[in-house]
Amino acid sequence: MIDPAYATDALIAEDIEAYLAGHEAKSMLRFITCGSVDDGKSTLIGRLLYDSKMIFEDQLASLTADSKAVGTRGGEIDFALLVDGLAAEREQGITIDVAYRFFATEKRKFIVADTPGHEQYTRNMVTGASTADLAVILIDARKGVLTQTRRHSTLVHLLGIRQIVLAVNKMDLVDYDQGAFDAIVADYRGFAQAIGIEDFTAIPISGVAGDNITGASANTPWYAGPSLIGHLEEVPVEADRLAAAPFRMAVQWVNRPNLDFRGFSGLIASGRVRPGDAVRVLPSGKTSSIERIVTMGGDLDEAVAGQSVTITLADEIDCSRGDVICAADMPLEVADQFEATLVWMAEESMFPGRPYLMKISAVTVPASITEPKYEIDVNTQAHLPSKCLGLNAIGVVNLSTDRAIPFAPYAESADLGGFILIDRLTNATVGAGMIHFALRRAHNIHWQAIDIDREAHARQKNQRPRLLWFTGLSGSGKSTIANLVEKKLHALGRHSFLLDGDNVRHGLNRDLGFTDADRVENIRRVGEVAKLMTDAGLIVLTAFISPFRAEREMVRRMLPEGEFVEIFIDTPLEVAEARDVKGLYAKARAGKLANFTGIDSPYEAPETPDIRIDTTRMSPEDAAEAIVDNVLDAWSPVI
The missing domain is CATH 3.40.50.300 (P-loop containing nucleotide triphosphate hydrolases)
Structure with a gap:
């Protein structure tokens, strides 16, 4: 006979394995919360963690005690304390650093970044937004659209985030007034259209009271749209779009454990690949075909965007870190001069002609700003003439690298079109940019061979x-x-x-x-x-x-x-x-x-x-x- 206790343990193990398998199969949505100071970003994330039961009992007890210590209204739980981890944040009641949190529902997994609202921490917000599929832009229902709302919306749009939720928060403090909500949405729509945001989803919420967070609220009978969680569970994720794009993978490491194996390891930025597929290595342009797709779990018959793999090629061709392996019939463009949007993140101003290091994908090359074209006024969207960019300024510039590199426009691939600039003397990151296109001169101008060197x-x-x-x-x-x-x-x-x-x-x-x-x-x-x-x-x-x-x-x-x-x-x-x-x-x-x-x-x-x-x-x-x-x-x- 089978021991009943053993049978029970086996069933529990099966249930756990089935649960984990189902959890692993869920899609992942990365999103950020942004907006002005005290719009309730941290509180909203704390509420999401609480409602999705992602808080342990000891955390809840600690949170309750901390909430009493800071004297929240009516002794309610202060959900922002779940996210504001730095002592300076708790003392000032603001977010300074980017806080990442994980939670899950029955339908999807989520990674959310709580980004700072203060203008001086705009660079931190850019960091959080750089990997996001969706942005939740919060607005205090009492204050309406503010300067920082416009700044963050502009950055979100420039960073290529097309899924936007306008969360009008603290509706409980305006007695759930539909007129207040409609006025804010109309005001934001006018601004959004001016900067090129074609669509967004507006939701009236209260992070503290939980209105329209996980389900419809009785306090807003005039609102017939989805709850915040309901919307986040249904929006398409960036991984789906990338999987349908041409195959591209930047080589991060040449894997050579012995003389009998030479593979090229990296994260697949877009597309899918199978053994036998014809590929091209850039910038050299050499062609070959995929021999094997190797992982820790064994060889794969197919790999898709988002997977980290090691690829072996059928031919011995030159390929090193920073090169890009891509579909042979749909190769990337290669250039050494570009137009790009640049967000300046250093106290010291950006100067044209000054040498920096540009890190794009897995390659780092010397680069310089050849010409600042204009600075963008985040309030009016006016193009202002500028010779240099100061801290948190956003501008469009021409830049050049000391050699040609493979790239994709940022709108097509954040991995192959996004870059950072690094100070050559201090190794500090001073700017983050998004390539628009290669300049025509990059293709028209070539080195002329001369005999007298x-x-x-x-x-x-x-x-x-x-x-x-x-x-x-x-x-x-x-x-x-x-x-x-x-x-x-x-x-x-x-x-x-x-x-x-x-x-x-x-x-x-x-x-x-x-x-x-x-x-x-x-x-x-x-x-x-x-x-x-x-x-x-x-x-x-x-x-x-x-x-x-x-x-x-x-x-x-x-x-x-x-x-x-x-x-x-x-x-x-x-x-x-x-x-x-x-x-x-x-x-x-x-x-x-x-x-x-x-x-x-x-x-x-x-x-x-x-x-x-x-x-x-x-x-x-x-x-x-x-x-x-x-x-x-x-x-x-x-x-």
Whole structure:
């Protein structure tokens, strides 16, 4: 006979296995809650967790105690405390960080991101929205559409979220007035249409009282639409659309455990793939076919968007991290210049020409903003002229990368069209962007092959090309010392050219002023000219304040290793100001000269210059002699 206890345990195990299998088969919806401060985002998420029974008994007891401690009205549970995890959030009653929570119903699984409402935390909101299929935009029924409502709606639209719920919250505080609800919906509809939001679902709710959250509320008999949960359970998810798109997978890792296996691992961004399918590897364009689709659980007959797999190819072709494997007959576009929407997330402003790192999909490449086209006013949607973007600003820009990369417009694929910009010196994320399209010039302009290369020019002049980059404050002695160095080089028979800051501004850079943005562009242009001159085999000397480390590093990276020599003319501010042969410091002190380095504009001194000259201890003649002696071996004749 079978032991009844054993039979019961077996049945329970079967039930659990069946439950888990059914739970695993449910579709997943990722959504965010956003809106202005104190619109009730955290409270709504807490209510969703509570109503979906995703709170353990000890959590509920703790929540009840915490609610009493903060003195909620009538001793009700403060659902926001479930989500506001940071001490600063509880103290201020606001959300600062992005909080992610999981819950499930009988029909679907959900991951919800509670995003901050304060304008200063807009960058956090962008982070939460970047992976969402749907946005719940909350509006306080007492306040209506606010500036931050418009800002978040604009960001949601720019990020490609097309499923939008307008949740008019705190209806209990306006006595469930239909007129108040209708007025807010009409106001929001006018704004939404202006920014391109074609449709949204408006629901009157109360996060505290639970009206229209999981079911119809008797307090709103005039509302015949779905409850919030009912709507979230039925909307189509992004995974369905991506599964029907062409196959694309960015290679995150080349899997080579032994000599007999070479696979390419990554997350399938879109489409589906089967063994035998013809594929193309980009940017190289090499073609092959799928041999195997390997997972921890064994080989698959088919894989679809959202799955992480390892693919093996039938042919030995070059494929590495950052490359994209895609359907052979529907390949991605490859380009190195783009138009994109950019959300700036750093305290320090974005400057065109400054070098950044661009991380898109699994590849990281050097990139720069070539041209800010305009900044978007989130209230009026006006396109404002702008040379740079400040913290939380949204703009449309042209950007370029140092090599061609495969991509898809963000509207087609967030994985292959979304990117972040990283500061090269601090590794901080400074911007998040969405590619619109490749610029036509990216396809029309190509490198022309030439027979006389830079090595041939150097051999003709019997010298190694170098760029001697003199940097320091105004009045430090850069131009004087650089001029003396060139005289010595000329006497030694070297072929050289001196680019002086003032002289260049009379011609090439006469259109530039002295704002931080113009200074960045000034150095970018000079760097490009200097690079061309070193390509001609010349020893180039430049005398520029060049106040920012990022631009000096940008020029260094333009040249082959060892050809850029940073020479810091280290002169204290008081010494440089005492010289003041041009009278510039006096004008700056008097407020007659704006953006003057050392007075009202910063100078970032080199941390590890190749050569440092202390002008308080050395005459210009001795400095020039020391510089020539220091690097003379670098100019040995070309063999």
